[in-house]
Amino acid sequence: MNKPRLAVGIDAGSSKTRCVVCLLENSRLQFLGYGEAPARGWAKSRITDQNGVAESIRNAVAEAERLAQVSVESAVVGIGGAAIEGANGRGVYEFGRPREVEAGDLGYAVERATRVRLEEDRLLLQVFPQDFTVDGRAGYRNPQGVKCSRLEANVHIITANLQEHQFLVAAVHQAHLAVEETVFEAMAAAYAAVLPEDRNRGVAVVDIGMHSTGITIYDCEALLLAASIPVGGDHFTKDVAWCLTTSYEDAEMLKLEYGCAILGLTSDHSLIEIPSPDGRPSREATRRQLNVVLEARAEELFEYVRAAVTRVGMEQSLLEGIVLCGGGARLAGMCDMAERVLNCQARNGLAIGIRDWPEELNQTEWTVAAGLSMYSARLKLKREQRRRAPGLAGMVLR
16 A cells, blocks of 8 residues: 555666656655666667667666665556657547537547558557647647537647557566556657647757757647658767768767867867877877767757758757757767757756756756656646546547
């Protein structure tokens, strides 16, 4: 009876596996502990060794359990990369005669919108209602009580690669944990870093991972687009390694210590030391040589983001701008490049809304894990609401 309600999120990334454990009490989240372990079993955002992924998850969870002094049994797990695709759907419910719309009608229209024919290798991951059309009049967020004879639900559907999803879930099970739900990582970042009023005014969340970048775009609190972009932090590092003829590890160090995503923000003509293999003396290069490489890749990344924003007609409507999350956002100048390419404000996305959140986790790479923990808490609260109020509110997370 006194068993604590834990909200646990696991971000099984290609670089690091991170776990956040929180306590859900009186509808509020309190931070308990966290764990981090080097990622194993991944290659180009795909699972290549299920045993390695399971070991990374076990190590991260064990560290979180030690700090939180609790035992974790289940978690919400993030999924991203090329496995993710988003698409719009529409469900039509003909009443046959005019009558008032009830809560169950909304849920049924949304359910009909999800009856899309998926390819054999795709899995329906999440469904997010956008708005409703009532007798041809569009734009209703909640038309309950409105009298009509035809109800249409417009939704955004997120799907995942079936095999990749199965591998990830199996790895979590192998780590002796139950999976409460799998969530698109950029969606989790939005839960942690963006408030409802921000989504209402228009915002794009960009989660820059190691091998890919996830993006979600909101307007009027509705999800307009969820997509994956084939550029991530790993591409920046490989560019530096190739152009400066140094090792991958040294290129990563140079990128984070001296790099900037846009020229002119650092002393570009100052010299930096380029490590060389054993037996050879180190070399020197200007910071400009390094930053020219990083600027080109950063511009390419945000051109992808701009294309996604344009696709949904939000190029002049992102009043809350761009929110950057993930380890790739740590590179200096990323917000400046985002503002230059997208012509709107940009900021780093940090977790908000968790009591006792430690200062050392106020980093963009921890936002997804925090959002997954928050999503776990919302699932538990929604289950309680579903028992009391069936219908649309009990069917999907808003």
